[in-house]
Amino acid sequence: MSITWNTRAETPADADTVRDITLQAFGRQFEVDYLDTLRLDPIANLLRLSLLATTPDDQPVAYALLTRAYIGDTPILSLSPVAAHPAYQRQGAGSAAVTAALDTARDRGEQTVVVLGHDTYYPRFGFRQATEFGIHHPQYDGPNLMALALGDQQPPTGHLKLPVTT
Secondary structure (H helix, E strand, O other): OOOOOEEEEOOHHHHHHHHHHHHHHHOOHHHHHHHHHHHHOOOOOOOOOEEEEEOOOOOEEEEEEEEEEEEOOEEEEEEEEEEEOHHHOOOOHHHHHHHHHHHHHHHOOOOEEEEEOOOOOOHHHOHHHHHHHOEEOOOEEOOOEEEEEOOOOOOOOEEEEOOOOO
């Protein structure tokens, strides 16, 4: 049976559910704490750029969070974290959330999203479909990352300042 995923922006009422998805997906309280830190950081937090994939009855089962970061003085977005509840992994929920987040960012004129991790890290959270946006591996002064081009511009290079470091 194929599931049709709905997507929508996260609301304050979804916070506990998103925390539970994170804990279930990663199994570590550290990830939940990191998510909460991102949501509290005034620079990192961007209104309505945490997108959820929900079941037809509006139960959130996956999410993708985009926050502000910089390469030099160029504002970009950072995709972190992404998670799908284990009961819904590899069923398209993660792909729906990531794709909705990237579509929203592109619709707002964003050109680049930097992803913490690499293209083999996220398959169970729906990243394969989202990589259709175009993966680039520019050289950053920072951790191992990849960049997704949302427009025609090549991702900038230089010193990467993430919204919240761990």
